[in-house]
Amino acid sequence: MRNTARWAVTLGLTATAVCGPLAGASLASPAAAPASLYAPSALVLTVGHGESAATAVPVRAVTLTCGPKASGTHPAAGPACAELRGAGGDFDALSVRDGVLCTQQYDPVVVTVDGVWEGRRLSYEHTFANECVMNATGAGVFTF
Template sequence: MTHTSVKAVRAGLLAALVLLACAAPARATTGHLAPDSYLLLTVSQGETPATAQGGTLLRCDPPRGHRHAADACAELAAADGRITAIPAKDVFCPMLYAPVTAHARGTWRGQPVEYTETFPNSCMLAARTGSVFALDGP
């Protein structure tokens, strides 16, 4: 009759578990495989972009980062991340010249985004860019 020690049985079981763990197939991911989409947004008074550090980070996978993140991300998704392709809203803006410059930098689904545009006033900014640069207010 063969006698096996407890240590030998444990070592054998441990080796079998290690082999099984290495041979197990990798788990499928349950999330999306698209790269993260994020933009660092700034709005500055005048005709030049803000040079100071800061701004608002809009993240879209899932939407978060500023007050209207869900709306901004939906508008960007409909425009394939191109701010210039966001449909303009049909609004009446005052004929007041108080320029504001909007700047966005980041990535949209893995593609780099760099956007700067100066608008005659904040009403025109909101009409042309929707919720993306709606960083203040309700």
């Protein structure tokens, strides 16, 4: 009987020593609490020269996080997130800026986007005729 009591006390102390700090950290630490009640929006955008992502030569890549606040390595994260929110996360719905004139030169540029938009998995690929046409699409989403 003494052996059983000793094992019970040892097991109880071990459980308290291991699980106690974990439970305390999640209850007491604000860093462990969710930052927002909104679904995450985090994307990786890439640009490459070529007609498809499979054959394109990668040139640049940035990250764009739009929730809870705009951040990432994208140089204009705030305006890019605002434009994407206005389009409902639909890259095909991004408008072309007025007054931008581009040459008819065909030098294909492919853009890929992978990640999560408002909790939904997102994968997008689009080939633009040239870099000018790409930069004219949206309010700087693809300007990086």
